[in-house]
Amino acid sequence: MIEAPFEHPSIEPAVELMEVAKSYTPLDPVLAPINLTIRRGEFVSLIGPSGCGKSTTLNIIAGLTQPSGGTVQVMGQSPARIRRRSGEIAFVFQDATLMPWRTVAANVALALELMRVPRTERLQRVTNILSVVHLTDVADKLPRQLSGGMKMRVSIARALVTEPKILLLDEPFGALDEITRQHLHQELLNLWQWFHTTVVFVTHNVFEAVYLSQRIIVMGANPGRIVKEISIPEPYPRDPRFRSSTVFAHLVDNVISALGEGGTA
Numbered sequence: 023m024i025e026a027p028f029e030h031p032s033i034e035p036a037v038e039l040m041e042v043a044k045s046y047t048p049l050d051p052v053l054a055p056i057n058l059t060i061r062r063g064e065f066v067s068l069i070g071p072s073g074c075g076k077s078t079t080l081n082i083i084a085g086l087t088q089p090s091g092g093t094v095q096v097m098g099q100s101p102a103r104i105r106r107r108s109g110e111i112a113f114v115f116q117d118a119t120l121m122p123w124r125t126v127a128a129n130v131a132l133a134l135e136l137m138r139v140p141r142t143e144r145l146q147r148v149t150n151i152l153s154v155v156h157l158t159d160v161a162d163k164l165p166r167q168l169s170g171g172m173k174m175r176v177s178i179a180r181a182l183v184t185e186p187k188i189l190l191l192d193e194p195f196g197a198l199d200e201i202t203r204q205h206l207h208q209e210l211l212n213l214w215q216w217f218h219t220t221v222v223f224v225t226h227n228v229f230e231a232v233y234l235s236q237r238i239i240v241m242g243a244n245p246g247r248i249v250k251e252i253s254i255p256e257p258y259p260r261d262p263r264f265r266s267s268t269v270f271a272h273l274v275d276n277v278i279s280a281l282g283e284g285g286t287a
């Protein structure tokens with residue numbers, strides 16, 4: 023695909039968490055009050071030990087989980103309101119969760135059907151996004167006929183076909199082999215630059231977080247909290263050789279040290 027010119031994120035906030043706390047049960051806080059602002063168009067990763075509340079934070083941004091305290095704004099509105107405006111916020115999970123009886127194209131078209139986009143426009147948009155993620159040849163196949171990497175591409179295409187303002191990804195590449203993962207890193211970055219969407223990416227993988235992000239939010243556990251924010255000043259488009267540079271190694275070390283400061287779950 024043609025690479026879109028990189029644009030710096032705007033200074034306008036896409037996501038604002040102000041003193042956001044969460045307890046699922048009384049006296050057992052999962053998230054201590056956290057404050058986090060993510061700018062429009064920014065690519066931010068959340069990293070931290072298991073159980074520190076990364077998915078909970080993502081779910082709160084998505085409006086799928088209610089915080090116990092604090093205020094959340096997404097594109098200047100409450101998450102509940104943003105969710106009602108279909109297609110503005112999209113979620114990609116580790117499990118691609120495709121409908122097994124629908125073809126690749128029909129899976130990708132689903133969100134547009136729900137938004138009642140007319141058929142001709144729907145077909146056009148599905149065709150375009152499948153071409154961008156290199157899935158044109160498998161448009162008529164069923165999910166069980168695809169590899170894990172292809173299923174994840176379908177899941178990402180399904181999320182992006184509505185051109186969401188915010189894309190939330192919860193360990194999307196955790197189950198994939200390293201080569202497939204690296205291909206998808208490149209594709210995700212291309213898509214991000216193309217759509218100028220705001221990305222919040224949850225991962226356990228320090229290398230992945232450094233390669234992809236403009237900013238990494240390192241979280242600690244018991245209770246979940248933000249330990250450190252680390253900027254990744256490397257320009258885009260990212261060159262795969264970045265992974266073997268000294269700058270990369272240094273940034274990975276910084277993130278690992280910050281994870282050490284946060285303790286384990």
Ligand SMILES: Nc1ncnc2c1ncn2[C@@H]1O[C@H](COP(=O)(O)OP(=O)(O)OP(=O)(O)O)[C@@H](O)[C@H]1O
Nearest residue numbers: 046047052070071072073074075076077078079226
């Ligand atoms: N619906 C729920 N009800 C009760 N407790 C929950 C619920 N969801 C999450 N938790 C608890 O909240 C804590 C944080 O979970 P969360 O999934 O947000 O962490 P995480 O950092 O994403 O973990 P992982 O990296 O293992 O996916 C965990 O102790 C988990 O057991």
